[in-house]
Amino acid sequence: MLFPVSTGGAVFGIGYYQLSQQKKQQELSFHQPVMVDEVLSWLSTNRNGVYLDLTVGGGGHARALLQRFSRYGKLLGMDQDDEALTACAENLRPWKNQVVLKHANFKYLADFLAEEKVEKVNGILLDLGVSSHQLNVGYRGFSFINEGPLDMRMDRRQKQGAYHVVNTYSESELRHVIWEYGEERRAGAIAKAIVRTRGRRKIDSTAALAAVVAKVVHRGHLNKSLARVFQSLRIEVNWELENLRLALQAGIDHLDPGGRMAVFSYHSLEDRLVKRFFRENEKRCTCPPEFPQCICGQKGILKILTRHPVTAGEAEVRKNPRARSAKLRVAERL
Ligand SMILES: C[S@@+](CC[C@H](N)C(=O)[O-])C[C@H]1O[C@@H](n2cnc3c(N)ncnc32)[C@H](O)[C@@H]1O
Structure with a gap:
């Protein structure tokens, strides 16, 4: 013991x-x-x-x-x-x-x-x-730097993670999360791009989400925007x-x-x-x-x-x- x-x-x-x-x-x-x-x-x-x-x-x-x-x-x-x-x-x-x-x-x-x-x-x-x-291991899905599943649950007994938020929230709910919890200026464009992309194929990894964000954010701001988007999802997933x-x-x-x-x-x-x-x-x-x-x-x-x-x-x-x-x-x- x-x-x-x-x-x-x-x-x-x-x-x-x-x-x-x-x-x-x-x-x-x-x-x-x-x-x-x-x-x-x-x-x-x-x-x-x-x-x-x-x-x-x-x-x-x-x-x-x-x-x-x-x-x-x-x-x-x-x-x-x-x-x-x-x-x-x-x-x-x-x-x-x-x-x-x-x-x-x-x-x-x-x-x-x-x-x-x-x-x-x-x-x-x-x-x-x-x-x-949590950030360094890809399998927890907290970071856009390390590829992994879209998870972000701090408590792994919890049922839903970031995959659920990204693939089931409406466009306006996503915009709200990214704007309120990430304070990201491009929240509207990012939410729209997520909904458009997931209509063809579920967004199931940190890399896939990062690629969607990269489509609508200027390269010079990309890392900051990614940090804000990932932060916003983490706050939402964990009700922080x-x-x-x-x-x-x-x-x-x-x-x-x-x-x-x-x-x-x-x-x-x-x-x-x-x-x-x-x-x-x-x-x-x-x-x-x-x-x-x-x-x-x-x-x-x-x-x-x-x-x-x-x-x-x-x-x-x-x-x-x-x-x-x-x-x-x-x-x-x-
Ligand atoms: C910054 S780390 C703490 C590091 C710690 N002070 C140390 O010296 O190692 C934050 C920790 O808080 C935990 N945490 C965050 N929100 C929590 C919550 N609502 N209830 C319990 N633990 C939580 C996370 O799982 C994480 O392990």
Whole structure:
């Protein structure tokens, strides 16, 4: 038994297994965590505390937190990607008695805490988006750079992936997804080209979709447009913004006073959502601004600790290009 991995309420051991040297190497490079020092300094305020890593991924941030903890500190990790949890379990094996991993969407964090008989936690980390592993392996279908099936499901138990969106959504639904979640100017032309192409033959791979986009986007803008189209489909397939809203709310409901929530976002839609959520919970008063004093009695429950998002330094961006778009916002529960 390695250490408890709980899934759908049950707890099972994933067992020891020998990793080949090659596999070990792959797992070490599963994901390079961003801004680890910043996470430690903003989030790790109690060495004996209980921390919830809602996007535990390969366990890079979790490992750094565990190194900081005393032997009484506890880390609860969630991820909806089974491959992430396998890599994470291996990475966190030295702390097996202090860690519980859960294979679930982070919107179900309250259920996980109830299963673990934890009411409040001292810190919550959300490192949104995809892991390097998800992007780098073609078979997950997240990237236009690596050929693979049109999938993009973070949770592979989910029925429908990007193939379903691309091949069954109406033209106006596709335009909406690409425009809203990708902020892509050519959304209309791309949606039209998708519908025209799939009338002849289903679009079933990342390369086939990239070829359709290439037909209607200027070559000079192609990579940026492809990144936006793929991002928009990923957000739609995984209901990313809805799930984030639910997790932020459930998260602050389970934060101990003085406990902190740290969120990394990687694109403006996520960052805007997090910024607004923090603001709304800092000032919950609904009195008109002209009132000399509050009469609604609704008190804020968060204190924003980062007025502006914290970003990575140049040296880190050089080593880890993914850090370039990372924005960290932190708030404290009152
Ligand atoms: C950027 S990676 C996290 C990397 C991690 N911080 C580390 O140090 O290795 C994001 C992870 O969040 C997971 N994820 C994204 N949305 C999720 C959700 N709604 N519920 C659970 N996990 C989610 C992804 O599967 C992915 O493994």
